[in-house]
Amino acid sequence: MTLGTIRKSLAFIGIFLFIQVQATDADEGVNGRVWYRIVKGNENNNFRINPSTGLVMRGSRPLDRERNSSHVLEVEAYNSEQGPMRSSVRVIVYVEDVNDEVPVFTQRQYNRVGLRETAGIGTSVAVVRATDRDTGNGGLVSYKILSGSEGKFEIDESTGLITTIDYLDYETKTSYLMNISATDQAPPNNQGFCSVYVSLLNELDEAVQFSNATYEAVIMENIPMGSEVLRVQARSIDNLNQITYKFDPNTSPQALSLFKINGVTGVITVKGLVDREKGDLYILTVVADDGGPKVDSTVVTITVLDENDNSPQFDITSDSAVSVPEDCAVGKRIALVLARDPDAGSNGQVTFSLISGNIGHVFEIHTTNNTYGEVFVAKPLDRELLDRYTLRIQASDNGVPPRKNDHILRVNILDVNDNPPVIENLFGYNISVNENVGGGTSVVQVQATDRDIGLNSVLSYYITQGNEDLTFRMDRITGEIATRPSPPDRERQEFYRLVVTVEDEGNPSLSTRKCLWS
Numbered sequence: 001m002t003l004g005t006i007r008k009s010l011a012f013i014g015i016f017l018f019i020q021v022q023a024t025d026a027d028e029g030v031n032g033r034v035w036y037r038i039v040k041g042n043e044n045n046n047f048r049i050n051p052s053t054g055l056v057m058r059g060s061r062p063l064d065r066e067r068n069s070s071h072v073l074e075v076e077a078y079n080s081e082q083g084p085m086r087s088s089v090r091v092i093v094y095v096e097d098v099n100d101e102v103p104v105f106t107q108r109q110y111n112r113v114g115l116r117e118t119a120g121i122g123t124s125v126a127v128v129r130a131t132d133r134d135t136g137n138g139g140l141v142s143y144k145i146l147s148g149s150e151g152k153f154e155i156d157e158s159t160g161l162i163t164t165i166d167y168l169d170y171e172t173k174t175s176y177l178m179n180i181s182a183t184d185q186a187p188p189n190n191q192g193f194c195s196v197y198v199s200l201l202n203e204l205d206e207a208v209q210f211s212n213a214t215y216e217a218v219i220m221e222n223i224p225m226g227s228e229v230l231r232v233q234a235r236s237i238d239n240l241n242q243i244t245y246k247f248d249p250n251t252s253p254q255a256l257s258l259f260k261i262n263g264v265t266g267v268i269t270v271k272g273l274v275d276r277e278k279g280d281l282y283i284l285t286v287v288a289d290d291g292g293p294k295v296d297s298t299v300v301t302i303t304v305l306d307e308n309d310n311s312p313q314f315d316i317t318s319d320s321a322v323s324v325p326e327d328c329a330v331g332k333r334i335a336l337v338l339a340r341d342p343d344a345g346s347n348g349q350v351t352f353s354l355i356s357g358n359i360g361h362v363f364e365i366h367t368t369n370n371t372y373g374e375v376f377v378a379k380p381l382d383r384e385l386l387d388r389y390t391l392r393i394q395a396s397d398n399g400v401p402p403r404k405n406d407h408i409l410r411v412n413i414l415d416v417n418d419n420p421p422v423i424e425n426l427f428g429y430n431i432s433v434n435e436n437v438g439g440g441t442s443v444v445q446v447q448a449t450d451r452d453i454g455l456n457s458v459l460s461y462y463i464t465q466g467n468e469d470l471t472f473r474m475d476r477i478t479g480e481i482a483t484r485p486s487p488p489d490r491e492r493q494e495f496y497r498l499v500v501t502v503e504d505e506g507n508p509s510l511s512t513r514k515c516l517w518s
């Protein structure tokens with residue numbers, strides 16, 4: 001039995017000789033001639049033999065260790081076809097390996113669908129596997145990413161495990177297609193390829209962002225409910241969920257009671273009565289949320305403009321009744337009224353005027369600081385002419401159209417003793433009295449009036465001249481002149497010229513003198 005080994009290689013195709021089988025025959029001549037043939041084990045014609053030399057050679061078909069690594073042949077030596085002289089030997093051929101196999105991946109393409117974009121570095125993505133039927137280093141594969149990783153993935157060259165080496169971001173790139181090679185480790189380093197497709201899963205990792213950092217709006221007060229103030233808008237690059245808007249709970253209650261926001265559209269509308277006089281500036285904080293961890297908030301500033309919706313209001317400290325002596329000097333201030341209007345600008349500026357009751361234009365009103373109305377005496381007063389005035393003061397703001405309000409100021413004119421008593425009989429009295437009349441006989445009653453009032457009109461009557469002999473006496477209060485007990489005596493004096501003085505109780509008093517003839 002002879003053992004031989006054959007190497008399979010394209011280089012040796014058809015001519016490679018590796019073993020010679022030899023038999024010996026002791027016979028001479030024709031009977032001593034030896035022939036060889038393979039009688040078993042060559043069903044696939046992998047081998048042939050030189051019938052005369054016994055040289056066993058590889059056949060025309062290449063050997064393939066991966067299909068059969070050994071072949072067992074039975075070679076026979078014989079003299080003649082029918083002759084009884086024959087002998088056989090077993091030849092075992094071991095096929096040595098040559099690195100002729102290409103690594104083959106278990107799949108042409110590996111898919112990893114829905115890799116989370118927030119996956120951390122070192123996350124396993126996929127495992128690829130290639131086999132190479134060669135033995136030794138020729139069957140050992142090493143993996144490598146040829147293209148498509150864009151710095152995000154690496155592969156373990158021996159295990160084929162693909163992991164992340166950088167952070168991923170769906171918003172930058174949603175999928176990767178990598179070309180991966182498996183190379184065996186012996187010349188000629190056969191290569192096989194596969195592709196790995198990785199698609200990322202979009203996650204709520206991006207911040208929600210308002211289109212404006214702040215928003216501003218200007219509205220008129222008393223704007224109808226439901227009016228749109230403005231619209232805020234936010235978005236997230238994730239674009240996964242509907243963004244919802246709401247007011248931050250820390251927003252002032254006044255603002256929350258006046259405005260509402262549509263959670264879906266971001267439109268802010270008026271839901272209450274906006275009164276500038278209660279607040280002319282509202283600051284709302286709006287939060288936009290897409291369900292992700294990164295919400296955003298913005299500040300909305302709403303300025304309320306004035307509308308002339310307030311009338312001037314007189315303050316309770318305004319004078320409503322004053323008393324003025326009738327001799328009050330022209331130009332003197334007698335009353336002060338105060339009116340306020342909470343509107344802004346000219347809508348809140350108050351001007352005063354006297355719209356009625358100013359008989360004879362004796363008063364005038366001046367406006368000071370758009371707030372105060374000062375009433376002055378413009379002409380001399382005379383209580384005896386008019387002792388009370390009911391002035392209607394109007395406060396008007398400077399809006400267009402103006403808003404007004406009225407206030408009544410009663411002016412009571414106080415008496416001053418400026419009128420002397422007036423004796424009714426302009427030319428005095430010319431009276432005749434009988435002599436020897438009894439005492440106490442009424443002679444005349446002098447009557448006087450005084451246009452003043454009070455003490456200023458309380459009169460006292462006196463005879464101040466012509467009654468030196470005390471023939472007459474005068475009642476101080478009634479003004480009646482009567483005879484005394486000693487009667488007048490015509491023979492003594494037939495003619496009296498009495499001077500009567502009437503005096504009022506004013507301080508200082510005024511008096512009038514009249515002559516009286518008797």
Ligand SMILES: *[C@@H]1O[C@H](CO)[C@@H](O)[C@H](O)[C@H]1NC(C)=O
Pocket residue numbers: 041067068069070071072073
């Ligand atoms: C390999 O060769 C042996 C011996 O010649 C034979 O018995 C066997 O069937 C062959 N195997 C294949 C797969 O051809």
Ligand SMILES: *[C@@H]1O[C@H](CO)[C@@H](O)[C@H](O)[C@H]1NC(C)=O
Pocket residue numbers: 146179180193194195
């Ligand atoms: C991978 O790269 C190799 C070598 O460049 C190339 O021959 C093969 O076609 C590529 N495969 C794919 C799927 O792009």
Ligand SMILES: *[C@@H]1O[C@H](CO)[C@@H](O)[C@H](O)[C@H]1NC(C)=O
Pocket residue numbers: 211212214215216217230231
């Ligand atoms: C948002 O900002 C732009 C640019 O600054 C500005 O023109 C626009 O008026 C703002 N929008 C609102 C509602 O404030």
Ligand SMILES: *[C@@H]1O[C@H](CO)[C@@H](O)[C@H](O)[C@H]1NC(C)=O
Pocket residue numbers: 368369372
């Ligand atoms: C009006 O304003 C001026 C300056 O502010 C002040 O001096 C004056 O007293 C005010 N007038 C009244 C009537 O309050």
Ligand SMILES: *[C@@H]1O[C@H](CO)[C@@H](O)[C@H](O)[C@H]1NC(C)=O
Pocket residue numbers: 430517
């Ligand atoms: C008064 O009356 C008498 C008689 O009638 C008359 O003579 C006298 O002139 C009168 N005196 C005056 C001042 O009127």
